[in-house]
Amino acid sequence: MSSQMEVVEETTEVGGGEEFLKNDVYTAAAYGDVEKLKRLVDVEGCSLADPDGIGYYALQWAALNNRTAALQYIIENTHVAAQYGQTAFLYHIVTKWNADPDVPDSDGRSPLHWAAYKGFIDCIRLLLFLDAYSGRQDKEGYTPLHWAAIKGNLEACTMLVQAGKKEDLMVQDNTGLTPAQLASDSNHQQVAIFLGNAIRIFDRLYGGSSQFGKLSKLGHAPLLWCTIIALLATYMYSVIPGFNIWKLSLSGLFAWLGVFLATSGLVMFYRCSRKDPGYVKMNPRNSRNIRDDEPLLKVDLGNPALLAGNWSQLCASCKIIRPLRAKHCSTCDRCVEQFDHHCPWVSNCIGKKNKRDFFMFLLLEVSAMVITGAVTIIRTVRDPAAPKRFVAWLNYSATHHPGALSFLITDFFLFFGVVALTIVQATQISQNITTNEMANGMRYSYLRGPGGRFRNPYDHGIRKNCSDLLINGYNEDVEHPEQPSLSALELGMIQMASDRAL
Ligand SMILES: [Zn+2]
Structure with missing residues (x-):
């Protein structure tokens, strides 16, 4: 004493x-x-x-x-x-x-x-x-x-x-x-x-x-699914019959390649919307099952995340200490690893485990749109009776190729949105950063380097970032060797931790 x-x-x-x-x-x-x-x-x-x-x-x-x-x-x-x-x-x-x-x-x-x-x-x-x-x-x-x-x-x-x-x-x-x-x-x-x-x-x-609650949880995925199928059907009914597939012409093959890409895209769409996006396991001893005299068990005292002062990793809803790049999605009511965003069009979160499917879906649909669009233009322009002037051609196509023209117009308007999204995703994949991190970057301490400037410790260079996602299916949360210096708070927490051990 x-x-x-x-x-x-x-x-x-x-x-x-x-x-x-x-x-x-x-x-x-x-x-x-x-x-x-x-x-x-x-x-x-x-x-x-x-x-x-x-x-x-x-x-x-x-x-x-x-x-x-x-x-x-x-x-x-x-x-x-x-x-x-x-x-x-x-x-x-x-x-x-x-x-x-x-x-x-x-x-x-x-x-x-x-x-x-x-x-x-x-x-x-x-x-x-x-x-x-x-x-x-x-x-x-x-x-x-x-x-x-x-x-x-x-x-x-x-x-x-x-x-x-x-x-x-x-x-x-x-x-x-x-x-x-x-x-x-x-x-x-x-x-x-x-x-x-x-x-x-x-x-x-x-x-x-x-019933209504369940319906709204479906999101827009069924609508998008039907739109793609309807477009594909219009294309196959109105455009493809213009080519003689038995002659195996180059344009005929090209026309069917568009169908193949769009269908593969739909497979990716299905996988992306049905897959577990990377939900973080809930605490099996969730608050409601725990006895009142065991409050200590709710917090893992030695968790390095807490010792380092990363309080943002506590999820008050899931009652877990989540990985650094995970975020709670209020629509799914779960924490998702490498949370990118919740996509209402696929009715699912985009995260660690379905980001590749999402990107492949976008990429395949963009390619399909380019090819089917080009094929449709060729089909309508190659009509020997079609006039040369644009307005006259438009009037002629509206009466002689109504299906092909409506397909072309829809394809054209959807194209820009899908391309923009694909470019954004491709850029982020090349830097190994999520949409959420891009939007809220400065709120996350792990994205701040010395001097408070933005720093992405998970960027391992374009080649590794892309190959890890496209070949392995995801990027591991491995930090680049360059370690930041300890802040005063981190030092304080380590002090407190050693104190607690006494
Ligand atoms: Zn959560």
Whole structure:
């Protein structure tokens, strides 16, 4: 015990104080002086969420010296951690000391209220992960979502909505206002629109008649499927008979190559929409099956992702620590590895395991469109009776080749959209980056290099990026050898981890 007392003396020296017993929360905690601790926190407004000069928290001083009453007091004040955005501290307390993440303060506000109010995304994520109750109303009737809406924090709102239920959007405060109405009153139009849409999305996915819900989950894939089949049928009925296939002319072969490519594209389309895009396995001990006295089991203490401070890898909905490049898809309600985007046209997420199928589908359809388009033009122009002038030719084709002309026009308008998408996908594949990473790049710490500049550690050069995807079917998440320097937070977490091992 005396050695720990000596550490306390050291602290006072670090702080530069002359007196032996310094008037701070660390000393009060180390000596188990609860009265003094209460006075410092409640009256003088001292923080329990800040470390002292050598990086130790009041909680750790109380723990080191076995001061149970002081510990109890600090744990009951857990919400101060969320108040100051100290996710690491929060994690430490909740996991090590089994503190209840739902303890409300005197205004009825839980740590989740505070985290939502302050917009501390990682804190919100961790609290939701630990099953903090998102429907709690404070004295004013505000839920955490009300607070996030008042502050106009779109990211906080998104996270709360994603992990919550439709009812959370309908909760009224003491004056009868929902989060969407509060956002609108506070002039946060973007948030108000998001919350308004969220109600409709919940309705579409889960509400109404279950048959309608199932139908809407199908997305546009059946429509796209029928469009391609209809185009193919039109082409085969109106264009191909113009060529004598038995003569095996070059143009005849060409005409059938278009059909072959379009059909192969459809096979890829089917595979892409039916395949598992790379869903991350759900935690078998999902929150609802776990016993109340086992909160520790919910967080893997030694997970390197958490030790490195990558809080964004916690999924509050799936209750897992997901791989770095995975993202939660709210339509599929699952986390998807190397999440690219959710494609309503194939009614599936595009991720690690079906990205090649998706790209092949695009590539085959683009080639088919070029060939069938060219063949159709040749077919109509080669008609000996067709006039030479464009307008006259158009009129003539409309009466003599209506099927071929309508095919050509549809093909022409669809072509540009498909080509643009194919080029974007090809560019991203060559750089081994996903659409999601391109859109939200700066939000992911793993995409930021020294100096905060964008850096893609998974780019291994065009050749390897492309060959890995096209030959192996996917790119492994292997980082380029060049390692970034440790940030202050990462160092802090490693410190805390070694601490925990004591
Ligand atoms: Zn998820």
